[in-house]
Amino acid sequence: MIVLAAMSQLNQEQYGYSLIKSLKKKGFEVGQDTLYPLLRRLEQQELLDSEWRVDDSRPRRYYTLNETGKEMLRDLKAEWSEQEEIIRRLLDETE
Amino acid sequence: MKLNRSARELLDRYLLAVKRELTGKQRVDIAAEIESYLLDLLEERFPETEEVTKPQIEEILQEMGAPRKVAAQYMPQRYLIGPRLFPVYFLVLKIATAVVVCALALSFTIISIIETSTAWLEVLNYFGAIWKTALSTAGSITIVFAIIERVSAGKEIKEIDELQEFKIHDLPELPAEEKEPSKIGTSIEIALGIIGLAFFTYINSTGGRLPHFFNPQTEMVLARVFTDSFLRYVPLILVLAGLEMTRNVMLLVQGYHSALTNWWQICTQGAHTVMMAFMLKSLPLITLDVFRMVGAADMDIAHLESLANTGIAIAIAVGMVITTIDTLRKVIREIRKPSA
DSSP states (O other), X not given: OHHHHHHHTTTSOEEHHHHHHHHHHTTOOOOHHHXXXXXXXXXXXXXXXXXXXXETTEEEEEEEEOHHHHHHHHHHHHHHHHHHHHHHHHHHHHO | OEEOHHHHHHHHHHHHHHHHHOOSTTHHXXXXXXXXXXXXXXXXXXXTTOEEOHHHHHHHHHHHOOHHHHHHTTSOOOOSSOXXXXXXXXXXXXXXXHHHHHHHHHHHHHHHHHSTTOOHHHHXXXXXXXXXXXXXXXXXXXXXXXXXXXXXXXXXXXXXXXXXXXXXXXXXXXXXXXXXXXXXXXXXHHHHHHHHHHHHHHHHHTTSEEEEOSSTTSOOEEEEOBOHHHHTTHHHHHHHHHHHHHHHHHHHHHOSOOHHHHHHHHHHHHHHHHHHHHHHTTOOOBOOHHHHHTTOTTXXXXXXXHHHHHHHHHHHHHHHHHHHHHHHHXXXXXXXXXXX
């Protein structure tokens, strides 16, 4: 779920802290201790590209989805929708 | 937002500590990203004009947690033997340790029989040696598997994968106790029990003597076969055989294994094991007086007697090991899955 949430926000370039803030604003809270290592793992899996850039006189590492990442995001979204539909049907049965 | 000198120094010390906990090429890069996060956090909490002091940064660092914990988030999960190898490792460990311990126990038992003067201290030394060997076997296997784990990280090991393949015919048979007792088997056991009872009652009444017919012309003569040491155990043998026979009759009547019959068997087997252990310490158990009586002067009867007693001792020791393992297996099964 965290993977999907993080990847969904990386169509535009974001650095770690801005991604935490952006997710929090949309109601999804995630700590730096989870998000930063996750971004690195996604980059190692070649789903993200990253670069250091100096902004406001300070260096920050920016992440963005590459083509493989975008493709993976589409697959994950489809899978999530399918699972969500199944769970919803199961829960409806209990009402 | 600006950091004063002592605050900057504290932040640098924290980042250095994190860096020291990290390994690999990316350690500097990871530390730089953590620094970037901390500065973003400070920027949000303190106005642009404010100077951040040491206590303030200390509070932020406390929130972050210990450098070791922060660094651990970036490291791959570390283990000596991972989930891929663990089932095979555990199987090898169980088999190798059991084989080594049983072989050593058997050899020590034989030595203690041959060297009749074995003192209790030596017996304790034997147990110590068995324990030491079991530990070193387990340790060596663990080291070998830990090396395989390191060397084969990320690689496929065909042999391991084959070992973990599921084959229907590898599934274990249901334990005998879960099946109905065999009527024929139980009847045979009862018949053997009766023969055994009759035999031991007879030798008890003859003082360990059996008839021999070396010279058919003469009348039947009794020759000593069992020593007094052995005869001391005959009453106990009779009691245990009687108990086992009664259990078999009960099984035949009720037609199923119950908690009572199972624990009954565990207790009699346990008693058998203890008796066998005492018997090993009471050698010689048999004598070859029959050869002396027929005047076999050219035979080294004392040597033959010694050989026969060693053979019997080995048989008792093997029986003891097998009975102990079987009893333990039954106890574990009865505890895990008690019979009704």
